[in-house]
Amino acid sequence: MKNGFSIAWKTAAAALVCYSLVAGLAAPVPRLFILNETIRNLYFHVPMWFTMIALMGVSLGHSIGSLQRPGQAGLEADQKARLAAEVSLVFASLGLFTGMIWARFTWGAYWTNDPKLNGTAVAILIYLAYFVLRSSVEDPEKRARLAGTFNIFAFVLMIVFIGVLPRMTDSLHPGNGGNPAFGSYDLDSGMRAVFYPAVLGWIGIGIWIVELRVRLTRLSK
Amino acid sequence: MKRWWTLGRWALKADFRHRAQSVQFILFTAVATYLVYSVAPSPSPTVWLALLWVVVLFSAMQAAFRAFHEPESLWAYLNQLASPAAILGVKSLQVAVHTLLTAAAALLLFGLFFGMPESAQSIEAVLKVTVALMLGSLAFAATMSFTSALASRAGSNPTLMATLSLPLLLPAVLVARRASSLAVANQDWAELAIPLFGEVVMMGLPLALGSVLMPYLWKQ
Numbered sequence: 001m002k003n004g005f006s007i008a009w010k011t012a013a014a015a016l017v018c019y020s021l022v023a024g025l026a027a028p029v030p031r032l033f034i035l036n037e038t039i040r041n042l043y044f045h046v047p048m049w050f051t052m053i054a055l056m057g058v059s060l061g062h063s064i065g066s067l068q069r070p071g072q073a074g075l076e077a078d079q080k081a082r083l084a085a086e087v088s089l090v091f092a093s094l095g096l097f098t099g100m101i102w103a104r105f106t107w108g109a110y111w112t113n114d115p116k117l118n119g120t121a122v123a124i125l126i127y128l129a130y131f132v133l134r135s136s137v138e139d140p141e142k143r144a145r146l147a148g149t150f151n152i153f154a155f156v157l158m159i160v161f162i163g164v165l166p167r168m169t170d171s172l173h174p175g176n177g178g179n180p181a182f183g184s185y186d187l188d189s190g191m192r193a194v195f196y197p198a199v200l201g202w203i204g205i206g207i208w209i210v211e212l213r214v215r216l217t218r219l220s221k
Numbered sequence: 222m223k224r225w226w227t228l229g230r231w232a233l234k235a236d237f238r239h240r241a242q243s244v245q246f247i248l249f250t251a252v253a254t255y256l257v258y259s260v261a262p263s264p265s266p267t268v269w270l271a272l273l274w275v276v277v278l279f280s281a282m283q284a285a286f287r288a289f290h291e292p293e294s295l296w297a298y299l300n301q302l303a304s305p306a307a308i309l310g311v312k313s314l315q316v317a318v319h320t321l322l323t324a325a326a327a328l329l330l331f332g333l334f335f336g337m338p339e340s341a342q343s344i345e346a347v348l349k350v351t352v353a354l355m356l357g358s359l360a361f362a363a364t365m366s367f368t369s370a371l372a373s374r375a376g377s378n379p380t381l382m383a384t385l386s387l388p389l390l391l392p393a394v395l396v397a398r399r400a401s402s403l404a405v406a407n408q409d410w411a412e413l414a415i416p417l418f419g420e421v422v423m424m425g426l427p428l429a430l431g432s433v434l435m436p437y438l439w440k441q
Contacts, residue, residue, distance in 0.1 A: 067437045118395065125388035132384050137375050146375055149438040153367060153430050154389060160426065161392040 013204025020047075020198030027194055034106055041102040043194050047202040048095030052123070054203045055088035056155060058210060063151040066144045078144035081151060082134065083213045085127050091206060092124050119162035126154045224303040228311040236315070242287065243319065250280045250323045254330040266338035270401050273331050274394065277324045277358055284319035285365035286382050288312045289373035305439035306432040313366040313428060317359055324358040325351075341405045349404035349413060356420035357397030363424045364389050367431035374438060393423040 024043035032039060062081035066074045099120075100110045111117060133150055137143040236243050253276045264272060289312060299308055328351060331337075341350055365386050372382035400416035 115395075118391065122388050122391045125391075129385050129388055133371070133375060133381065136378065136381055142374070145437060145440060146371060149434045150371055150385065153427070153434055156430055157364075157389055157392060157426065160422075 009204060010208050013201050013208060016197040016201025017205055020194055020201055023194045024198065027190060029191060038102055038105055039191075041098060042191065043198045045095060045098040045102060046195070047198045048091050048098060049120075050199045051202045051206040052088045052091040052095060055084050055091065055206050055210065056123070056127070056158075058207065059084035059088060060151060060155045063148040067148045067152075075140055075144055078140075078148060079217060080210070080214055081148065082131075083217065084210045085130060085151070087206060087210050087213065089124065089127050091202075092120065092127070096120055096124070116162070119158075122161055123158050126158055130154065225307050225311060228299070228303050228307060229314065232311055232315045246280055246284050246319055246323045247326045249283055250276060250326045251330055253279065254327060254334060258334040262335070264335065266340065266405055267402070269331070269335060269338050270398065270405055273327060273354070274357070274398065274401070276327045276331075277320075277354070278361060278390070278394070280323035280327065281316075281320040281358060281361045282365060282383060282386060284323065285316045285362065285369040285386075286372070286379050288316045288319075288366065289369040291373075300439070305435040308439065309366065309370060309431050309435045312370070313363060313431070316366045316369070317362040320358045320362040321355060324354050328354055338405050340407050343407065346404065346407040349407065349410070350401060353397065353400040353404040353413070353417065353420070356417055356424065357393065357400065360393040360397065360420050360423040360427075361390060363427040363431070364393060367427055367434070370431075370435065370438060389427075393420070396420055396423050 020043055024040055029037070029039050059081045062077045062084060066077035066081060068074075069077060099117075103112065104110050130147060130150055134143055134147050137146055257272045257276065261268065261272070303311075332347075337347060337350075341347060365382075368386040368389060369382055371385060372378060375381055396416060396419040400413060400420055403413050403416060
């Protein structure tokens with residue numbers, strides 16, 4: 001039963017990503033000034049951030065587990081937290097890369113002083129600091145404890161930063177500072193029908209990658 | 222409460238005994254301000270604020286690092302005396318006092334060397350800048366107290382503390398920058414209210430999180 005469910009969600013995730021890749025490039029999109037065809041980046045760039053946050057949430061969950069469970073179970077949870085954080089950083093890099101390319105063509109610069117870009121930079125720096133902290137402690141149990149507490153502390157501050165603060169200030173991003181949000185773009189198109197499957201599919205693929213990395217780490221031991 | 226009082230008294234006595242070290246923060250602030258003055262003697266209001274925050278941030282980091290930089294034997298004694306959350310609370314208070322002192326010194330020295338920006342010459346504007354600066358400094362102190370505790374558990378490495386603190390401080394820095402920019406422009410208190418509240422949130426959140434996580438962090 002468990003195996004059947006596992007195959008089902010992985011197949012669904014792969015299918016959703018394949019669908020979003022094809023529909024994302026081929027389906028009609030609204031013709032908007034400046035954005036033009038770059039609006040399609042919504043299908044490829046934004047799901048990376050959703051996946052990053054979801055995987056950071058997975059990492060947070062394992063960190064909480066590692067603090068609550070003593071001994072070997074706690075260490076295993078800590079390993080899972082590390083692996084989820086690593087994969088989330090890969091998605092963060094992909095989100096950053098796709099966003100920078102898009103920004104160059106629509107805003108005229110690879111990087112601007114935008115609250116969402118600052119949030120991205122903070123998220124990446126926080127998780128790089130998490131890895132620095134891990135590498136500076138030798139004892140596995142102590143490492144699990146320190147990394148777990150930092151992960152929880154940092155995740156909450158990061159969510160406040162990327163979720164709340166951008167809404168308090170102006171941003172070039174759609175949905176902030178008077179710019180129209182995604183809802184305004186898809187009134188005359190099926191963008192929503194591609195975007196949401198892409199988000200779900202990429203989150204599924206991200207969790208699958210973490211699961212594979214956990215199994216690989218177990219095997220290498 | 223009695224344990225908090227005992228710990229607080231101990232921290233105060235320790236500060237008094239090592240007062241040369243406490244004066245170091247003020248000296249660091251003075252030297253940093255003079256260094257900045259030598260490089261940029263007449264900055265624009267934006268640069269003036271940025272330099273002020275940089276000086277306050279690094280002075281606060283020194284204070285936070287020192288607060289948890291104690292020998293293991295002393296921690297063993299303190300652990301018998303009070304709970305981890307109480308230790309963090311008192312240490313945060315100690316860091317807050319040092320940070321407020323250094324922030325006040327930085328503002329005074331900036332006023333002395335650079336003068337206040339043109340839009341912030343009135344007493345009311347100076348008061349607004351002071352409130353924004355003090356609340357921002359407290360937000361720094363709250364975050365850095367926890368990261369300092371973490372760094373001390375990981376081997377008291379000052380570079381590690383800076384690595385852990387700086388990304389976490391960015392939200393507080395941005396909120397503080399917004400509050401202080403409005404204060405320097407002498408905007409109404411009503412305009413300032415939201416960013417000042419933001420600074421209070423950035424102070425309260427790390428304190429609340431820290432007190433929940435401290436027992437796990439402090440476990441031997």
